[in-house]
Amino acid sequence: MLQLELFPRMELNSLSDFQRLENNRLSLEDRRRLSHHLSFFQTPKPSDVIRRQHSHLVDKILGFRIRYVEEMLVAEARGFDPDGSHETWGPALHQGVQTWVGLDIQTLQTPYSECLRILQLLKLKPYQHIVDLGAAYGRMGIVVGGLYLKNSFTGFEYVKARVDEGNRIYHELGFSRSELIEKDLFHSSFELPEADIYFLYDYGQVEHIERTLKQIEKIALKRPVKVVVRGKFTRRIINNRYPWLELRYEGKLEEEFCIFTAYIV
Numbered sequence: 049m050l051q052l053e054l055f056p057r058m059e060l061n062s063l064s065d066f067q068r069l070e071n072n073r074l075s076l077e078d079r080r081r082l083s084h085h086l087s088f089f090q091t092p093k094p095s096d097v098i099r100r101q102h103s104h105l106v107d108k109i110l111g112f113r114i115r116y117v118e119e120m121l122v123a124e125a126r127g128f129d130p131d132g133s134h135e136t137w138g139p140a141l142h143q144g145v146q147t148w149v150g151l152d153i154q155t156l157q158t159p160y161s162e163c164l165r166i167l168q169l170l171k172l173k174p175y176q177h178i179v180d181l182g183a184a185y186g187r188m189g190i191v192v193g194g195l196y197l198k199n200s201f202t203g204f205e206y207v208k209a210r211v212d213e214g215n216r217i218y219h220e221l222g223f224s225r226s227e228l229i230e231k232d233l234f235h236s237s238f239e240l241p242e243a244d245i246y247f248l249y250d251y252g253q254v255e256h257i258e259r260t261l262k263q264i265e266k267i268a269l270k271r272p273v274k275v276v277v278r279g280k281f282t283r284r285i286i287n288n289r290y291p292w293l294e295l296r297y298e299g300k301l302e303e304e305f306c307i308f309t310a311y312i313v
């Protein structure tokens with residue numbers, strides 16, 4: 049067994065360091081300890097391939113059973129739509145909602161190192177609350193739970209199996225300020241709660257994203273908000289139709305996100 053009392057003296061500089069951690073059966077205490085170290089969430093190299101592999105290893109080290117959950121969803125979806133693909137399985141299984149069942153797992157979620165970079169750029173103040181709209185397994189909540197001890201996170205997600213798995217890991221790690229909630233963001237009863245930061249990564253169809261942006265607009269009439277947008281789709285919608293969102297950070301090099309602010313007075 050690896051001696052994690054040596055951590056943080058143990059360096060996490062390359063993927064092989066993470067592979068070594070993954071190959072050792074870490075105790076829950078070791079996993080908890082790792083989750084509080086910045087370097088655990090930093091990618092060894094800033095390339096897309098390494099960033100994804102790093103995230104894959106972090107998932108495994110933390111004990112996520114994402115492949116299993118997603119394979120179960122695909123198997124269920126094939127029953128409805130045997131010749132389908134990640135474009136059609138989600139809607140077939142989830143009443144028309146695009147839940148991206150069958151999509152590559154590392155494409156479905158934002159890499160941990162990018163979650164970290166976003167949180168660093170946001171320069172969070174104590175007690176600020178972050179909401180992820182379409183959170184999947186809640187990676188952002190893992191980084192908040194481990195490193196931002198004075199902040200809290202809520203992720204809304206349609207797929208119950210993802211919500212349960214994310215909450216299972218939050219619970220194991222003792223992250224009481226991070227929570228995933230099973231919700232359909234597009235349901236008429238869904239009321240967007242007030243938060244300081246909203247994170248949106250191309251979660252649904254155009255009309256879904258439009259509805260969410262209108263809900264954020266209502267909140268921005270009352271208080272300042274920041275909106276982190278990942279994916280070209282949502283960004284294009286904002287550029288074309290939501291001038292009240294002011295672009296503050298455009299992303300550099302391979303970064304796939306940008307940050308907007310709004311306070312409509």
Ligand SMILES: C[S@@+](CC[C@H](N)C(=O)[O-])C[C@H]1O[C@@H](n2cnc3c(N)ncnc32)[C@H](O)[C@@H]1O
Pocket residue numbers: 145146147148155156157158159180181182183184185186187188204205206207210231232233234235248249250251252256278
């Ligand atoms: C592209 S993933 C992004 C996951 C996460 N935000 C991240 O960046 O790692 C979008 C997620 O939104 C969820 N989603 C899509 N439509 C939704 C809806 N109407 N209500 C709640 N979640 C939804 C999908 O199931 C999927 O897990």
